[in-house]
Amino acid sequence: MEAIRLHAYGPAANLRLESVPDPVAGAGEVRIAVHAAGLHFIETLMRRGQAVGPHPAPALPAILGGEVAGVVESVGEEVPAELVGRRVVTSDVTSGGYASLAVASASSLATLPGHVDYGPAVAMNTTGATTFGLLELAPLSASDVVLATAAAGGIGTLLVQYARGAGARVIGAAGGPAKVRRVEELGADLAVDYRQPGWDKLVREAFGEVTVAFDGVGGELGQAVYGLLGRGGRHVVFGSAAGEWFFAGEEDAAARGVTVYDGIAHLLGREGGVGDLRARALDAAADGSLTPAVQAFPLADAAAAHEALESRNTMGKVILVP
The missing domain is CATH 3.90.180.10 (Medium-chain alcohol dehydrogenases, catalytic domain)
Structure with a gap:
């Protein structure tokens, strides 16, 4: 072979x-x-x-x-x-x-269910399962303002689609013009280039405070994302593409009324594993609710x-x- x-x-x-x-x-x-x-x-x-x-x-x-x-x-x-x-x-x-x-x-x-092809199956097997696991920590509703970093990536793409389906207002942050265009194509209410200074100001001007943030980048971007959350906000951290994780201090988060979740710890410690999440992800690909x-x-x-x-x-x- x-x-x-x-x-x-x-x-x-x-x-x-x-x-x-x-x-x-x-x-x-x-x-x-x-x-x-x-x-x-x-x-x-x-x-x-x-x-x-x-x-x-x-x-x-x-x-x-x-x-x-x-x-x-x-x-x-x-x-x-x-x-x-x-x-x-x-x-x-x-x-x-x-x-x-x-x-x-x-x-x-x-x-593989139905007509799901091999490439999408690989994507949903882990990336899709991870997405559904993160959503367990922060269920979404039409009243939410959701911010996803790396929104043109595997998990980010799915989070934008899911949030739109839940009726939430959606902000996708991505790095570079091509990725921003991709986030716009996904239907985000606002797509911003986090490599450009002032991107967070654009978010505040358009939506005020964010209620849910999914961060797979970390570093300075993760800190800026955390700063956009209002009281009662939920910060779901699942990656460190920038090279370092960002988790807010417990005292600061408590003072601001923000709940911080470690998405990876949740997935690794989930009782019964993630088999049911994989099944949900593959079914979502099969019925077309997530692409x-x-x-x-x-x-x-x-x-x-x-x-x-x-x-x-x-x-x-x-x-x-x-």
Whole structure:
């Protein structure tokens, strides 16, 4: 099979397309013919040899990636043969997802509903599930004024759509003219370029105070977003694309009457896992209530995909297509 392998930690250029032996499904596993593989920012850290949470740097040579959508091609022992031919998505790949074939545990599979294609399935499998998990912390209504950062990204795109569907007034903050145009196309009531000075003043002039803010960027932007929240506001933090997290101090938040939520801690500590969130996300894609944004790169261009993600020059969920 073809796969992207990493032989030395370092820049994206170290990711190389190679021919390697096909993986074999063991007991309780399936082999999937990959149609789309998800790319996550943490994989750019792993590529550099960094540990991610409790996980050490990958042993070399490595095939990165743990999330794919495709068709079950073969099954191992103790797995029903009727799974062969089924369209599935999983985030539990054990052989590496940047490949034309991947092995995953049979118990991790979700069947693709209806006409959902492979790229959107990968997007909704993790990004969509994360979005629904964040919305558990801050349910939205027509009385809300919602601000989403990185609004042209995978989660941001879904948050803008969901907030519009809830009848809320929606502000999408994105970096650069192209991304701002994308947020406008999504139907946000106001799209602002957070790279431009005074963007927060535009928000105040248009809406006054924000009631709910979803922040996946952090840093100075996260602090500015927090400053736009009025009394009773909810600040849901789920990322640090700027390189550092921003969480308001407890005393300051209490004095302002703002509730701060750690979205990632909520997802990791959620009782029963996130399987039901994945199902909701896939169903939302199937019924058309949410349309994930997907930016596809050929598998051979994995290095370019990593570079684009690291430089924040992507819009939507980044996938690799064998």
